[in-house]
Amino acid sequence: MSLAIRLATVYGTMFLFTGVYLPFFPVWLKSKGLDAGEISLVVALSLFLRIVVSPFFASLADRLGDRRRVALWLAWASLACAGLLLMAEGFGPILLIALVLNAVFPSISPLVETIAMRARIEEGMNYGRVRMWGSITFIAASAGAGWLLEWTAPSVIALCFVAALLCNVAGAWLLPEDAPRKARPHAPRSRFADVLEIGRHPVFVFFVLAASLTQATHAVYYAFGSLAWQAQGYSDMVIGLLWATGVVAEIVLFYISGPLMARIGAVRLVMLAAAAAILRWTVTALDPPVALLFVMQALHAFTFGAAHLGAVQFVAQAAPPRLAATAQSLYAAMASGVIMGLVTIGIGPIYEALGPHAYFVMAGAGAVSLAGAFMVGLRWKGEVLAAEDEGEERQEEHGH
Template structure:
């Protein structure tokens, strides 16, 4: 079996889980008696975990020199923790299990991505065509889970999560055993911290990261309460699954044409486009539009998520020198997927409890703030590198010696 097929299978099995978890886990939480505030806490605290836990497991894999083994441990741990959802009751136990699950399962992805990017660089593997299978299985899982919910109690969601993770264990076991040189500890830890400060405290970088992160955070109501809001508005679960699938299809199309799009718009304009699309998407969604118009709004997911992600990737590539590229990317990822999204998700729980689907108006407001921030970045940044190309610390050390 070729490496591309192995990796495509891994991505496919990983997103089987995500395709059930993202749309329908809040539905299961509600069926267990959790209110909107408790649901937002379960979702948000799980996001905060990713900031620390994923880098920890990645460093363990690097020290062991075996990413496959650590990924397989994490896959088994994910399956074991998700199986507890079949038995737990009450907010506290459910939160504890959810935190364990969200500590281990998301940590698999960076290890798989590292193997895939190495294959792309060293063997010329087409990363996009391999990664595409994850989006395809996400669509199948969200649509399939929605169909199952039409005929079964919400408890079927937990069963689907466990079944998806059984498939994930089988998929991860297909990862190749690629020997990785064991990394020695860095001699000067203070240099790493200084490098983080060098790019992380630049006002243009900070403003851009906040703008792109806020654009991603406009999805907080959608991720935490989207399915519940549509159920509240009377949509059947099959339609809800198709609505989620429509958003992912739009995302796939956008990534397929990403090359010309990035060249035409540039990093800042992509984020501006994403923020403007978020204002439109969430304003219309808050108004409980007809289902045909709602599907059109879901197509904007390609912009609200995809364009913001592409803009962030391009900005990091241009604004950070190569020696700080990974640091800059990790800072953005921590803010967008962890800190900002987590804070907005916690805050949106009481808002949704009070306003229901009209909470999407708050997300449109966040989009306006993100759009203004991106506009300010566009006036201050014109494609230049935001930090010196040469590591000043190393240069000073050489001169001192």
């Protein structure tokens, strides 16, 4: 089995769980008796927990030189958490299990992204055509879980979690083993030092903030998009088609992304995503005709897809191989944790006051992201932002 097929299978099994979790975890929480405040607390705390946990596991994988083994540990831990959810009752136990689950499962993604981007750089693998299988299985999982909920109780969602994460364990076994690294004579540093080494570089910080803010412009859409469209009189069928349009457009971009990533480059991909966000959310805020709304949904290919492609390409180029997973996890923690969490919390009162016009705030965030990406483009020309070898970096430190 080729490496591309193995990684496509890994992405597919990972997003089976995500496709059930994102749309239907709140539905399951409500069925367990949690109120709206408790549900929002579970979701928000889960986002912020990734800030610490994901970089820790990624740095551990970099230190061990064995990302496959760490990914397998995390996959088994995720499956165990899903099994515990089958028996959990009450807010406290559910919160505790959900926090652990949301600490270990998202930590798998940066490890897989690191392996995939190295395969793209070193072997010429078409990353987009591999990654798109995650989007395809996301749609299949969401549709399948929704169909199950049409004729059975919400408790089936926890069973879907277990089934999806069992597939994820099987997928993790397909990850390739890292090439063995030569032992170095110097004493190992703390994992925090690894995080600090790449995370303190101004260019890295500016880029991660710009790309993360572009992803955070989806906060109103993710949290209130369906509610806003219902209030504007759209049927559930039309709303479902609008969501599907965005994901299908994303899949198309991933399919053709090989030449785009090579020609456009990481920074300009994020600039393209930010510009598309300004257009998409400005028009959406104006309650456009449904035909134009479908066109705006197709821009999801850029607002999400181009931003994601640009970010993983930047991290793969800017971080040395020994810090690759650590750097990917820092971006993931910021994009899916810190920035998205803060914007999601802050957008609630804004949406309550402005309704769909809250999308104008998201367009403004896109403008800030565009300016940040432009600044990065002025300073970064594709070079590695940290020493290629740990010993080399230590020599530089002693020289100073």
